[in-house]
Amino acid sequence: GENVEQHPSTLSVQEGDSAVIKCTYSDSASNYFPWYKQELGKRPQLIIDIRSNVGEKKDQRIAVTLNKTAKHFSLHITETQPEDSAVYFCAAGGRYSTLTFGKGTMLLVSP
Amino acid sequence: NAGVMQNPRHLVRRRGQEARLRCSPMKGHSHVYWYRQLPEEGLKFMVYLQKENIIDESGMPKERFSAEFPKEGPSILRIQQVVRGDSAAYFCASSPLGTEAYEQYFGPGTRLTVT
Numbered sequence: 001g002e003n004v005e006q007h008p009s010t011l012s013v014q015e016g017d018s019a020v021i022k023c024t025y026s027d028s029a030s031n032y033f034p035w036y037k038q039e040l041g042k043r044p045q046l047i048i049d050i051r052s053n054v055g056e057k058k059d060q061r062i063a064v065t066l067n068k069t070a071k072h073f074s075l076h077i078t079e080t081q082p083e084d085s086a087v088y089f090c091a092a093g094g095r096y097s098t099l100t101f102g103k104g105t106m107l108l109v110s111p
Numbered sequence: 112n113a114g115v116m117q118n119p120r121h122l123v124r125r126r127g128q129e130a131r132l133r134c135s136p137m138k139g140h141s142h143v144y145w146y147r148q149l150p151e152e153g154l155k156f157m158v159y160l161q162k163e164n165i166i167d168e169s170g171m172p173k174e175r176f177s178a179e180f181p182k183e184g185p186s187i188l189r190i191q192q193v194v195r196g197d198s199a200a201y202f203c204a205s206s207p208l209g210t211e212a213y214e215q216y217f218g219p220g221t222r223l224t225v226t
Contacts, residue, residue, distance in 0.1 A: 001169075006153075032213040043202065043217040044154065051213075089153055093213050097142065097206060098167055101153040 002027040004092050006102025014110055019077045021105045023090035026071065030100075032093035033066060033073045038104075039086045047088075048075070080109045113138065115205050115218035116185075123224045130190040130197070132221045136205030143186045144215060145178060148200045160186055193225045 003026040013019050025033075034049035050057045050064045050073065057064050061080075066073040077084055087106050091099040116135040124130050136143050141161055146154040159167040160180040171178065175193075180186040190197055200222050204215035 034214070036217075043219045046214060046216065049214065091154075097213050097215075098144065098156050098159050098170075099154075099213075099215060100156065101146075103153040104151075 002030060002092055002094065002100040004090060004100050004102045006090050006105055008105060009103065010106045010108070012108045012110065013080050015080060015082060017080055019075075019080050019084070019107055019109075021075045021088055021090070021107070022072060023074070023092075023102050024070075024072045025092040025100075027092065027094060028068075028071065030092040030094040032097075033064070034091050034093070034099070035062075035064060035075050036089045036091065036101075037086045038089065044089060077107075080107075082109050082111050085109045115140075115203060115216055117203055117218035117221050119221060120219060121222050121224070123226060124193045125226055126194060127192050130193050130223055132188040132190075132201050132203075132223070133185040134188070134203035134205075134218055135185040136203075137207075137216055140205035140207050140216075142206045143180050144204045144206070145186075145188050146202045146204065148202060148220075150199075154202065157188070190223075193223075195225050198223055198225045 006023045031052035036044035037047045038044045061078045063076040087104045089104050090102045093099045143160045145157040156170040158171050158178045175191045177189045200220045202220045204217045206215045
């Protein structure tokens with residue numbers, strides 16, 4: 001089955017810096033790659049996603065890049081703010097729309 | 112425009128009891144997924160259902176766990192004879208039909224504690 005690795009497990013940045021989180025996946029049949037943000041005790045919220053026919057997608061301060069050949073994708077957050085502090089999960093989807101999640105990255109943005 | 116609903120939000124059961132978790136998908140969504148999240152871990156896929164059909168249950172433990180999504184009413188995840196290791200947050204997600212089928216929206220979760 002699919003296996004998703006996510007790095008780093010924790011990331012501390014200063015407010016205004018950029019943050020990058022990287023994921024790799026194993027199943028070349030995966031074709032959908034969402035990112036979720038989860039605040040403590042809350043539900044995971046979809047923040048951006050990318051499909052395999054696209055290399056990059058941006059939404060304001062958030063961008064995701066996908067390299068299908070290397071089987072990796074990354075989340076980029078620019079101009080980080082304290083409210084960006086949360087756990088971020090990447091996932092890979094394919095067969096039957098089921099998602100395989102990475103173990104998460106705890107992002108801490110210090111003012 | 113209600114989102115995905117789950118109840119109860121918190122559930123405490125003693126070892127050996129049964130736990131029933133309910134999930135109502137977003138309006139217009141007919142695909143439901145259940146995930147389990149252990150403390151400080153990611154989400155693990157359990158089961159994928161459409162109305163009256165289990166599509167993929169490859170993530171479900173073989174014993175004590177079952178799921179259904181009846182023609183009427185919410186989807187239910189049932190855990191029989193709970194053990195301490197079942198303590199976790201259980202999230203359901205729903206997605207719409209068609210080309211957007213992959214976008215999954217999560218409910219607030221049910222936090223199960225087994226004492």
